[in-house]
Amino acid sequence: MWLVIIQLKIGIILTFFSLLFAVASLAERKILARIQNRRGPNRVGPCGLFQPIADGIKMLIKEDVVPRKADRALHFLAPIVMVAPMVLLFGILPYGGGLTLVDLEVGLLFFFAVSSVSELAVFMAGWSSANKYSVFGAMRAIAQMVSYEVPLVLVAITPVMVAGSLSLVHMVEDQAGYAIGVIPNWFVLTPWGIVGFLLLFVTSLAEANRTPFDLPEGESELVAGHLTEYSGFKYALFFMGEYFGIFAGSGLAVALFLGGGGAPLPLLQWIPPYLWFFVKLVVLVGIVIWVRASLPRMRIDQLMDLCWKGLVPLAFVNLIAAAIWHYSGGGWQGWILAGGLLVGAYLMLNRVVLRSRCSWERKYYLAKS
Amino acid sequence: MTSTEEVESISEKSERLLNISMGPQHPSTHGVFRMKAVLDGETVVKLTPVFGYLHRNHEKLAERTSYLGNMPYTDRLDYFCSLTNNWAYALSVERLAGIEVPERAEYLRVITAELTRLQNHLAFLGFLLNDMGVWATVLIYGFREREKILDLFESLTGARMMCNYMRFGGCRCDVPDGWVEEAKRITDELPGVLDELEQLLTDNEIVVARTQGVGTVPGRKAINAGLTGPVLRASGVNYDVRKVDSYGVYDRFDFSVPLGSVGDCYDRFMLRLLEMRQSLNILKAALNELPSGPIINPKAKNRNLRPPAGEAYGRIESPKGELGFYLVSDKSGTPYRYRVRPPSLVNLTLLEDMCVGQKVADVVVILGSIDIILGEVDR
Secondary structure, three states: OHHHHHHHHHHHHHHHHHHHHHHHHHHHHHHHHHHOOOOOOOOOOHHHOOHHHHHHHHHHHOOOOOOOOOOHHHHHHHHHHHHHHHHHHHOOOOOOOOOOOOOOOOHHHHHHHHHOHHHHHHHHHHHHOOOHHHHHHHHHHHHHHHHHHHHHHHHHHHHHHHHOOOOHHHHHHHOOOEEOOOEEOOHHHOHHHHHHHHHHHHHHHHHOOOOOOOOOOOHHHHOOHHHOOOOHHHHHHHHHHHHHHHHHHHHHHHHHOOOOOOOOOHHHHHOOHHHHHHHHHHHHHHHHHHHHHHOOOOOHHHHHHHHHHHHHHHHHHHHHHHHHHHHOOOOHHHHHHHHHHHHHHHHHHHHHHHHOOOOOOOOOEEEOO | OHHHHHOOOOOOOOOOOEEEEEOOOOOOOOOOOEEEEEEEOOEEEEEEEEOOOOOOOHHHHHOOOOOHHHHHHHHOOOOOOHHHHHHHHHHHHHHHHOOOOOHHHHHHHHHHHHHHHHHHHHHHHHHHHHHOOOOOHHHHHHHHHHHHHHHHHHHHHOOOOOOOOEEOOEEOOOOOOOHHHHHHHHHHHHHHHHHHHHHHHOOOHHHHHHHOOOOOOOHHHHHHOOOOOHHHHHOOOOOOHHHHOOOOOHHHOOOOEEEOOOOOHHHHHHHHHHHHHHHHHHHHHHHHHOOOOOOEOOOOOOOOOOOOOEEEEEEEEEOOEEEEEEEEEOOOOOOOEEEEEOHHHHHHHHHHHHHOOOEHHHHHHHHHHHOOOHHHHHO
16 A cells, blocks of 8 residues: 555656656746747647647657767766756655655755756766767866866755755754745845745755756857767657756755745645645746746856856855844844845955956947047 | 767877867858868867858959849849949949939939848848847847848839849839838838837847957957958048048938947947937938939940940948949950959958967857858858
8 A cells, every 4th residue: 555655656756757858848938938939839720739749759769869979878877867856856855745655854855966967967977978078078078067067066055054954854843834824934034034035046046057047058158068979769758858857956955945735825735735846846846937038148157157156156155144133033133134145245245256346337439420 | 989080180299189170060150151260179270261062153253244244143242232233333334434423323323232131131130139149039038130221122123032122224123102201101111110129239248258259359360451441440430431432412411420439349239229320311211302313324334334344442331341443445345354343352351360269159140240142252
């Protein structure tokens, strides 16, 4: 019986995320199209709804080209290494309402350990392709992902510190309940929580190689980076891995800062928690797509500057702010102390990072003759 | 294993340098341009432009073709701006053969040339932002407006891009009914679009960080390299053929020439935005003052034109810079010598100077900010 329930849960979770992948790939193209004054895919099925199926069939029957000089074994393994750990991540997300698969005592640690395997996959892909652009993209990916892992972990420590546990389920339980009866006790509604949430969101974007941090793929410079020599279903697997990474990252943000499956209002508590979890997750994925349509890509040195000069120090300050908040009891004193610390740190860091930049002010003359 | 073989060392001490070939099949070389780049990590150490992949024997072909027969060929030079190409060629033949152009035709030429400038710059903004990695959003915003201008071209000349509109001594056909009103409506709408683009782009932190201080060209150097057009003016040099030569009827319009101060990619990008505003001023005045009269000099001979022996150079300010045609006639029906001075090619001469020391991602932004069209570079 126990085994059946577990298998049922696995089935539900995997089906949901596979479907979400299909829907998200369509939604991304539709949303991008709407932002760009286009219609997007509208040929296959009603309103183009069957586009993901058509894409899937196309990817499956496409020729799988492997470069002659490629390291065939690694070239084959890389897409699998990309997707497999991402699927593991779904196992520990706290959906709530009995759908949570495992409540690992070291859930957060597990999350970071497993999610960093994707770096290996990217480098395998780049190295085995025997293409200069691929190696270039892989090098960038390694530099970027290793760097952004630091602020990501530092940010994720703050809720651990406050909740006193590495278990994601425990963390969600810590955010249950409502202050004054209406405002949820989510971590995002504290000064350190909002900063932590934004930091986590930005670093997850970088971890998932999404715009404006899509340098490893950087299509205008590196053709397609580590994906240059991939085609057919292997390419689709990378695509899938990237999306799963976004889902998992969003899921982590929901669990750590957005109260997991908690309802935003006490009135809405009759809706099962896993639905709330998925709604929050989908909203975050939507924001990721929105960002993609509206921002240019950063340069590698600016990317590193942002990480080491901006995000890492801010994450450290955030850690201190969380401690201050915790020990001041979380009232208005906490808001003033922690909030003041964070705003001050942000302004100072902004000046440090800005100092390396050229002046914004430009003068233009209008010559009459 | 394989990758180490591919890392060619160009000298003993620089074994860690990486040779890569950007192009001719590369997503952001604007066609079939190729750059042989030597990289130290992400930094460009050396960059050699290679062109000629699109060479079509344009100049030699022209020497076997009649003067009028060359007109449609000029469309294919800078295929975004066929009308300015037509004008430059017509201008040099008119100088060679001493043909007068009626006033209405001059106005129509100004109107079509400024519309061409507008649509070229709109597309330029999109392509530049595409090179920076924004996912075609700005490109499609630009194309949305460009489409309206192309519709105008279509109803005027019958073609959207290969217009083949100018003739020696005037233009091929008069404007259809309602065309001027439609053009006025579009020029009235455009300032709002430009405001929107300006709001979206000029203060965007990433755009600023990606373009300011990248690919800087000092004014003196730009003059020495023979740069023209917005690339030269971004370096603060006041040189616009429309003002210097006042060809056509440009001296009748009140417009100014925007000048930059630093000469980096940001200035080049801003100059295009500012130039579009000036073009709108010219357009507005030209559309209001459009005189009536013939659109082509009735005495002008287009077919079997045999200009007197001699030479002529006609140049105009095309959206990309100074576009000139040099023609030598030996009294026969075909030019003895036909030479194009393409702004895209000349503006590329400083590419290596702009790129060395920058990151590899900047190379595509710099190339985008020069605004080249390979049809014109290679001919």
